[in-house]
Amino acid sequence: MTFTPPENQTQKVKIKLLLTGGHQYTIYLQSDAPLLQLLAKTLLSKNQKIENSILFQIPLTEGHSALCFPSEHLVGIITEPPLYLQPQDAENNIKTPPTPSPQTDPLISRYLLVENFLTDTQNQQLLNFALQKKSDFVPTSTSTKAENYRNSLVLHSFPKFREMIINRIKEMFPDVLTKLDIPSFSIADIESQLTVHSHNNFYKVHNDNGSPDTSTRVLTYVYYFYRVPKAFTGGNLRIYDSQIKGKYYVKGDTFKNIEPKNNSIIFFLSRYLHEVLPVSCFSQAFADSRFTINGWIRRTD
Numbered sequence: 554m555t556f557t558p559p560e561n562q563t564q565k566v567k568i569k570l571l572l573t574g575g576h577q578y579t580i581y582l583q584s585d586a587p588l589l590q591l592l593a594k595t596l597l598s599k600n601q602k603i604e605n606s607i608l609f610q611i612p613l614t615e616g617h618s619a620l621c622f623p624s625e626h627l628v629g630i631i632t633e634p635p636l637y638l639q640p641q642d643a644e645n646n647i648k649t650p651p652t653p654s655p656q657t658d659p660l661i662s663r664y665l666l667v668e669n670f671l672t673d674t675q676n677q678q679l680l681n682f683a684l685q686k687k688s689d690f691v692p693t694s695t696s697t698k699a700e701n702y703r704n705s706l707v708l709h710s711f712p713k714f715r716e717m718i719i720n721r722i723k724e725m726f727p728d729v730l731t732k733l734d735i736p737s738f739s740i741a742d743i744e745s746q747l748t749v750h751s752h753n754n755f756y757k758v759h760n761d762n763g764s765p766d767t768s769t770r771v772l773t774y775v776y777y778f779y780r781v782p783k784a785f786t787g788g789n790l791r792i793y794d795s796q797i798k799g800k801y802y803v804k805g806d807t808f809k810n811i812e813p814k815n816n817s818i819i820f821f822l823s824r825y826l827h828e829v830l831p832v833s834c835f836s837q838a839f840a841d842s843r844f845t846i847n848g849w850i851r852r853t854d
Contacts, residue, residue, distance in 0.1 A: 568592075569631040570611075570620075578620050580611060584636060586806045587660045587796065595624045612807060660795045662809060664821040665732050670721060670776060676816045679714050680778050680844065683747060686711070687839050690749060693756075696764055704754045705829075708747040711846075718776060718846050719743045722818075726850075729772070729820050738771060738852040745848035750788055752834040754843075758793070758804060761823040761849055770823040770849040777813040777845055784841035788813050788832040792825050802826075813843055823849055 568589070570578045582589045588611070595607070609627075611620045671679070690706035722729075722743060730737055750756075762770040775790060789812050794805035804826045811819060821827070834841050 567633040571629040750843040755831040756829040772850040776818040785834040788843040
C-alpha cells in the first residue's frame, strides 16, 4: 500500500495534515518519502480499524521546531499535486505488513541524549584544559581530502579526559543499547578526539562508517562543553532519516536537529548521515567556541 503520483513519477509534494480539533499543518515531502508512506499506512489502518498507535515527530521550519502527535489524531491528508492511495488487494490475500513505529523503523533515525554526563567540576576542568591547549589544536581533514567540506580544529591527545569519557561511556553502554534498541555487541575500541568549532566552522553531510577502515564503527557519540553563558549560535547536529537505494542507506528528506547543550552527550548509529551546521560566534574568540569530545564505539570483527 502506497501513495502513487500520476504517471508514477517521483516529485515534491505539498502535504496538509488534518488533525483532530480542526488543526492543520503543512509540510513538503518527496512522493516516495518513507514518512509519507507511513502517513498513508496510518490512514489505511484507521479505515480497517487497526489499533497500533505510533508517535509522529515531524520537523518544521527547517528543523527549528517539531510537530508531534499520536497517529490516532490524524484525520486526513490533502496533497498537491494529487496522490492516490493504493491499498493491498484483500481479495487476493495480499496482507499489509505491520506498520513500524518511529522507534523501530530502521529508516527513521534515533538518538539518545544524556544530560549532566560529567560532574560540574569535571566539565569545568575539561574546558580549562582545552583552553590551555589552544596552540596544540590542528585543522581537521576528511578521508576524501575534499576541500571546503569540513572546517574545525582537533586535538588528538588528552589522556586524562579521554579515559574519563571512555569510562563513563562503558558504564552506561548497556543502557544505551537498550534505549536505542541495538543488539548487544563486544566493544573492540572506543575512539575519541577533542574538536572545536569556531566562527563559520561546519562539517557537511557524512556518515562515520562508510570506508573499509571505519566499517566496524557501530555507535557515534558527541559530548558537548562550552563556556557558560553560551557565546555562539548555530552548530546544531542534524541527523537525517534514511532511504534505501540499491544496497545502500542514503539521506532521506526528514531529519532531527539537536542543539548543543553543555555537559550533555548524544549517541546515534554511525551509519546515519549527519552534519554540523555552521557556527556563528560574535566575539570570534577561541574560548567562546563550540567544544566537543566526539568519537566512535567499534565492534569486534
